[in-house]
Amino acid sequence: QCTSLFYGPRCEELVESVEIEPTVAASVEVSVTVTSQEYSEKLQDRKSEEFSNFNKTFTKQMALIYAGIPEYEGVIIKNLSKGSIVVDYDVILKAKYTPGFENTLDTVVKNLETKIKNATEVQVQDVNNNCSALLCFNSTATKVQNSATVSVNPEETCKKEAGEDFAKFVTLGQKGDKWFCITPCSAGYSTSKNCSYGKCQLQRSGPQCLCLITDTHWYSGENCDWGIQKSLVYGLGGAGVAVLLVILVILLVFSIRFRKDAQRQRSRVSEMYKWGEEEGRASPGTFHNFGFDHNEERENYMPLDSVYNTFQPSLNHINPERKIQIQRPQVVMTSL
Numbered sequence: 001q002c003t004s005l006f007y008g009p010r011c012e013e014l015v016e017s018v019e020i021e022p023t024v025a026a027s028v029e030v031s032v033t034v035t036s037q038e039y040s041e042k043l044q045d046r047k048s049e050e051f052s053n054f055n056k057t058f059t060k061q062m063a064l065i066y067a068g069i070p071e072y073e074g075v076i077i078k079n080l081s082k083g084s085i086v087v088d089y090d091v092i093l094k095a096k097y098t099p100g101f102e103n104t105l106d107t108v109v110k111n112l113e114t115k116i117k118n119a120t121e122v123q124v125q126d127v128n129n130n131c132s133a134l135l136c137f138n139s140t141a142t143k144v145q146n147s148a149t150v151s152v153n154p155e156e157t158c159k160k161e162a163g164e165d166f167a168k169f170v171t172l173g174q175k176g177d178k179w180f181c182i183t184p185c186s187a188g189y190s191t192s193k194n195c196s197y198g199k200c201q202l203q204r205s206g207p208q209c210l211c212l213i214t215d216t217h218w219y220s221g222e223n224c225d226w227g228i229q230k231s232l233v234y235g236l237g238g239a240g241v242a243v244l245l246v247i248l249v250i251l252l253v254f255s256i257r258f259r260k261d262a263q264r265q266r267s268r269v270s271e272m273y274k275w276g277e278e279e280g281r282a283s284p285g286t287f288h289n290f291g292f293d294h295n296e297e298r299e300n301y302m303p304l305d306s307v308y309n310t311f312q313p314s315l316n317h318i319n320p321e322r323k324i325q326i327q328r329p330q331v332v333m334t335s336l
Helices: 049-065 101-122 154-162 230-278 304-310
Strands: 017-020 023-034 072-082 085-096 149-152 171-175 178-182 198-203 206-211 217-220 226-229
Touching: 017 154, 023 101, 049 072, 049 085, 049 101, 085 101, 149 154, 154 171, 154 178, 206 217
Parallel strands: none
Antiparallel strands: 017 178, 023 085, 023 149, 072 085, 171 178, 198 206, 217 226
């Protein structure tokens, strides 16, 4: 079963706000000594008639003493002990919640202390041990706790209802004279998160804006305040696709032309090789060293060392001053 702050099949959704009772409950420890009655062991039995009678008398007396304090709700006896009757009890307080309720409780505690001490100083037995009030007290034995212990705090109640994962995001918000448990996703409060074109959703990491998608716009951004027209995106997308297609066509044309040129070049080189072979010439780009031709018959093979050892060049009949005329070579341009 979901708590008051959650709903959904798995209690996964938080309600926008929940009205809460704006009441703070607190208690103050007080100790007094009743001198007008005798202690009995039967007072330890809370079901006994003795305890019931004493409890009624004591409660009535405290209501008279604390009259005029609007936050007073009653008393709860915690312990009774010997010494006439030493009564340890809690004063129960209920105050209207305000952002500064702690200061209100401090003021109430001071008023309680003043009233009980005044009463116990006045309501004492006379010299004949007679008591003219419901109860009489030891004027020097009264003790009052100096601060109230808060047991119910609306803000803490909201956090408890939210659970450990969401407690830090839950607080109190006021509309008119009513108080509500709210989150940053609750609309209409000073702490509300603004999701311009989106919906606020409280997640474990904190409040997030879930941006809308309409027929004409996409919205984005932390607060969903940045919109893009769908028509503009479609137009830019179409233009981008068109440009991409043009680029692909251009690349395809260049690729086809390059392949044709390469094929034409390979064809021309192949024809040149063929012509060289038909004329008995070495193929272009190659040479033939007959001294290292191992295809010759072994008996016709002549080592190079023997050739170089018998070769004796003679330059005695050469005129070094004679000019040699050669035909100027012609440059023939061919296109491959």
